[in-house]
Amino acid sequence: MVGNPDFLTGRGQDQSAEFQELESPEGELHLRFYIPSGNEFALPATGIKEVLSPSPDRITPVPNVSPLLLGTLNVRGRVVWVADLGQFLGDAAMLNTDRQEISVIAVEDQDILLGLAVDRVVGMDWMDIEQIQLAGSVPDSVAPFLKGEWKLDEVGNSLRLLDQVAILRSARWAA
Template identity: 70%
Template sequence: MVGNPDFLMGQSQEDLASEFQELETPEGELHLRFQVPSGRELALPATGIREVLDPPPDRITPMPNVSPLLLGTFNVRGRVIWVADLGQFLGDSVGLNTDRAEIFVIAVEDQDTILGLAVERIVKMQWLDVEKLQMPTDIPDGVAPFLRGEWVFEENERPVTLRLLDQVSILRSARWAA
């Protein structure tokens, strides 16, 4: 009797079936969309992200004699990670504003190396089809080694160009040594 849908809702099975939406199977892979200070929107594959943090700026300790791209270090549950300004790393002239309540940091990991990438804001998680990635022709030479491709699509009736970054290339870059 309890297993009978008429008992549960007083409705027939046909009525219940019409009320439930069919779930769509997501296409592609899950990615994190975010913005750097210049306003450019970028993405990273969710599989390469360890976590997203939002520490207050005073918890990031500046370090002397390191690359100007590095904002400092941050202690995450007993592990010290470096935090970098991703926009400036990619050649933006606009630096990250650290005069605010929190800074969004995307912790990326490869093997045993973790790096925090500071960004302006987190946009959303989104399923994106990697089969539809295109290689852009108008990218600066300084960005090319860190780019997997880009998607061009419409969202809310406006064109969007979303570039996919390669977190392993960013982690392994010689730019951090400067």
Template identity: 70%
Template sequence: MIGNPDFLTGRGQDQAPELQELDSPEGELHLRFFVASGAEFALPATGIREVIAAAPDRITPIPNVSPLLLGTLNVRGRVIWVADLGQFLGDSTSLSTDRTEISVIAIEDQDAMLGLAVDRIIGMDWLDIDEIQMPSNLPDNMAPFLRGEWAMAGEADSPPGRTASQHNLRLLDQVAILRSARWAA
């Protein structure tokens, strides 16, 4: 095999002689996800520490804390608070913990870390930050935590019960969420 000249040159029967040019992505990398109400959001990849698929019994409920907090999660020896992001943003639909795994997005700023429990993670996507617009019809309790939104055409990743038509993808500000006074309530 090593004596085969095609092996040494990297040319084989199924390899094209010309090089393929790779498309360079436009914009910045973001994580896209849904909260329990079916609203779609994004966070910049630079503000995310990690994404965790946690069994509900790994999240320890803590008494006498904000009702927005589901409890704490031990991640490699570090304890982080986990919150229902949808309820934090004012949704009336709470996240169902009756499932095998809960998706938790760990965001971090300086020494503060917080886990945001979401309904479903779509994945990473390159989004052009220059195309973001400030919405005019935002609920007051959500406005301080948004950087803006993109108008998205029909998507294949729509949650069950929602048609794949035009919708808004809202960009969250993870630092504003982390530093919010709502956590003390």
């Protein structure tokens, strides 16, 4: 087929079909999600190991640990700590665990793997990293974990970019 001269020139059977140019994405790929308060955040796709949707009964509570931790999850034989990301960021609203599945974003840095439980995952988007701005009025509990934000519209809606390495390395886990 590739040796056929019509293949390279575009002539032949598909000549009547319109040529559709593929859009080349601009920026970097990010995972968008919401925490229980309704605030939207993003994480760079390069720092995400995987996105899981376990049932709440698969997360095993562990006594005498930080109240930010929901428990552990067995992922293909590997124990993954699962944390309520909203509570970690100082969100007043607690994650609703009384549902069929909980969205868990597994982030990794070196040998540290942590599951971040969120309210819901929106999906993946290409975001231009050049357009990121310093975050405006941000609570002190969130500021150390932000890289910046994108302004989404004129009304003031924004998408905040989190730093998963800062989250993983935080001293808050010891509290």
